[in-house]
Amino acid sequence: MPGTIASFQGVTKRYGPIVAVDHLNLDIREGEFVTLLGPSGCGKSTTLRMLGGFELPQEGRILLAGKDVTHLPPNRRDVNMVFQDYALFPHMSVRDNVAFGPQLKGRTKDEARARVDELLAFLQLSDFGDRRPDQLSGGQRQRVALARALAPDPKLLLLDEPLGALDAKLRGQVQIELKSIQERTGKTFLLVTHDQEEALTMSDRIIVMNGGRIEQEGTPEDLYHRPRSRFVADFIGETNLLTCDVQRDGAAGPRISWNGTPILVEAPQADAIADRSRVDVTLRPESIRLTAERPDAANALRTRIVRRTFKGARLDVDLEVEGGQAAASHIKASTDPALLQGNVGDAVWASFDPKRVAILQA
Numbered sequence: 001m002p003g004t005i006a007s008f009q010g011v012t013k014r015y016g017p018i019v020a021v022d023h024l025n026l027d028i029r030e031g032e033f034v035t036l037l038g039p040s041g042c043g044k045s046t047t048l049r050m051l052g053g054f055e056l057p058q059e060g061r062i063l064l065a066g067k068d069v070t071h072l073p074p075n076r077r078d079v080n081m082v083f084q085d086y087a088l089f090p091h092m093s094v095r096d097n098v099a100f101g102p103q104l105k106g107r108t109k110d111e112a113r114a115r116v117d118e119l120l121a122f123l124q125l126s127d128f129g130d131r132r133p134d135q136l137s138g139g140q141r142q143r144v145a146l147a148r149a150l151a152p153d154p155k156l157l158l159l160d161e162p163l164g165a166l167d168a169k170l171r172g173q174v175q176i177e178l179k180s181i182q183e184r185t186g187k188t189f190l191l192v193t194h195d196q197e198e199a200l201t202m203s204d205r206i207i208v209m210n211g212g213r214i215e216q217e218g219t220p221e222d223l224y225h226r227p228r229s230r231f232v233a234d235f236i237g238e239t240n241l242l243t244c245d246v247q248r249d250g251a252a253g254p255r256i257s258w259n260g261t262p263i264l265v266e267a268p269q270a271d272a273i274a275d276r277s278r279v280d281v282t283l284r285p286e287s288i289r290l291t292a293e294r295p296d297a298a299n300a301l302r303t304r305i306v307r308r309t310f311k312g313a314r315l316d317v318d319l320e321v322e323g324g325q326a327a328a329s330h331i332k333a334s335t336d337p338a339l340l341q342g343n344v345g346d347a348v349w350a351s352f353d354p355k356r357v358a359i360l361q362a
Contacts (some may be wrong), residue, residue: 001029001030002031002032003029003030003078004027004028004030004063004066004186005028005029005030005065005155006027006028006051006062006063006064006065006190007026007027007028007063008024008025008026008027008047008050008051008060009025009053009061009062009063010023010025010058010059010061011023011024011025011047011050011057011059011060011061011062011321012024012057012058012059012060012061012116013046013055013058013212014041014058019212020043020046020211020212020330021043021046021050021057022043022211022212022213023046023059023060023213024043024060024213024214025214026047026207026214027062028156028188029188029301030188031187031188031193032188032189032204032205033179033182033188033189033202033204033205034189034190034191034203034204034205034206034207035186035190035191035192035193035198035199035202035203035205035206035207036048036191036192036193036207036209037191037193037194037196037199037206037207037208037209037232037235037236038194038209038210038215039194039210039235040126042143042209042210042211042212043209043211043212043213044192044194044209045160045192046194046274047160047192047209048081048158048160048190048277048361049160049291050062051064051156051158051190052077052079052158052239053073053074053075053076053079053289054073054081054266055062055073056070056071057070057103059319061170063259064077064078064079064155065078065155067160077160078154078155078156079154079155079156079157080101080150080152080154080156080157080158081149081157081158081159081160081161081164082145082146082148082149082157082158082160082163083145083160083162083212084160084161084162086133086141086142086144086145086162087145088133088144088145088148088173089133089228090132090133090134090153091132091248092129092132092133093124093129093130093132093336094103094120094128094129094130094131094132094133094136094144095120095129095130096119096147097133097144098101098115098119098144098148098152099112099113099115099116100117100118100148101148101149101151102115102151102152103154104152105152107141110326115151116129116147118268119147119151120151121165122141122147122181122184123146123147124142124298125140125143125144125147126145128140131302132169138166138167139166139169139170139173139174141176142162142163142166142174145162146162146178146181150187154187155188156187156188156189156190157187157188157189157190158190158192159178159189159192160191160192161192161193161194162178162191162217163175163176163178163193163195163198169312170214171198171203172201173341174204176201177200177202178202179201179202182202183306184280191203194297196235196236196237199220199236199286200220200224200236200237202321203219203220204219205217205218205219206218206219206220206223207233207303208223208231208235208236210231212235215229215231215232216228216229216232219281222278223236224236224237224284225284225358226358227282227358227360228360228361229360229361230246230282230360233282233358233360234252237284238280238284238285238332238334239282239284240283240284240285240331241281241282241360242258242263242279242280242281242282242283242331243258243279243280244256244257244258244279244280244281245257245258245277245279246277246278246279247280256279256281258281258329259329261301261321261329263281263298263357264344264354265354265357265359266353266354266355266357266358267282267354267355267357267358279359280359280360280362281357281358281359281360282357282358282360283331283352283356283358284356285316285331285332285333286333286334286335287352287353287356288333288335288350288351289350289351289352289354290317290329290333290335290336290339290340290342290349290350291348291349291351292341292342292347292348292349293349294349295349295351297351297352297353298353298354299347299351299352299353299354299357300349300350300351301319301321301322301331301350301351302321302322302347302349303319303320303321303322303331303347303348303349303350304319304320304322304345304346304347305318305319305342305344305345305346305347305348306318306320306330306344306347307315307341308340308343308344310337313336314334314335314336314337315334315336315337315340316332316334317332317333317334317335317337317340318330318331318332319333319350320333321350322347331350333350
């Protein structure tokens with residue numbers, strides 16, 4: 001198993017009466033691509049800046065490669081940061097920007113030149129070495145910023161929303177490229193973002209933060225399919241959040257009732273919900289299959305199409321469940337446009353696998 005390269009131990013950061021980070025305990029393993037994900041004000045950027053030495057905590061310790069760096073300045077930590085605006089020197093060429101770090105660390109001109117040549121070739125920037133930043137595209141500037149951060153060979157690379165300045169199409173391309181660079185270099189990357197798709201695309205592990213604390217951490221698949229709280233389920237992707245009553249235990253597992261509609265659940269926590277009077281569950285829209293005829297499925301709901309929203313590769317469908325005891329018995333499905341021929345007002349069956357229903361703990 002890879003060793004721990006960075007560790008937060010009971011770290012707290014306050015700005016006056018506001019607690020930005022609240023008793024944070026977090027280990028980052030060597031060679032991981034870890035993402036701090038959450039909305040504005042959740043503490044993710046403060047956490048990154050404390051690791052980089054740009055902010056100091058009031059409580060706790062920060063270790064880097066086993067060394068206490070809590071109160072060390074940025075230049076005495078073996079980390080480097082890529083900022084959202086790249087912070088490239090506008091008057092310097094690409095080559096001089098990348099050489100800045102190695103020269104600052106005392107490398108000779110020949111050593112710095114060799115390191116620059118290596119990185120420019122690695123990041124496919126060899127033809128741009130003599131250009132200034134304003135002569136590059138957004139994606140090229142992003143790669144130069146990455147090359148400059150990698151040049152001193154830091155133990156850990158910190159990325160503070162580095163793709164925020166790129167347009168949507170280019171951002172998707174650079175996400176894949178950035179993950180590939182991390183895998184090829186074997187470096188540890190710690191990324192801060194509020195973009196769920198960005199986190200799901202690049203991360204080995206995602207740390208979801210809320211109110212200065214860790215709400216949940218895990219692989220992208222874990223967080224998407226097995227969220228533990230309403231916050232995580234709602235923040236990562238689209239979902240149906242349903243508050244249900246425990247109805248009874250069945251042979252195949254507990255049955256729960258949503259507005260009078262029975263739902264069969266098969267989940268790791270299913271046995272533990274028998275004694276609970278109410279439970280929140282989440283069901284992803286793409287887990288719902290729509291058919292004109294009643295399917296042979298454990299969970300099948302008779303519904304009516306309320307709205308169709310065409311989104312290119314997918315069709316979002318708002319459904320009203322028939323027979324529900326509450327007026328707001330609505331769910332959303334997401335399907336291939338070619339698979340749904342029904343129009344607004346038509347009746348359709350919505351079915352889903354009991355394993356696709358995730359039980360929320362908070």
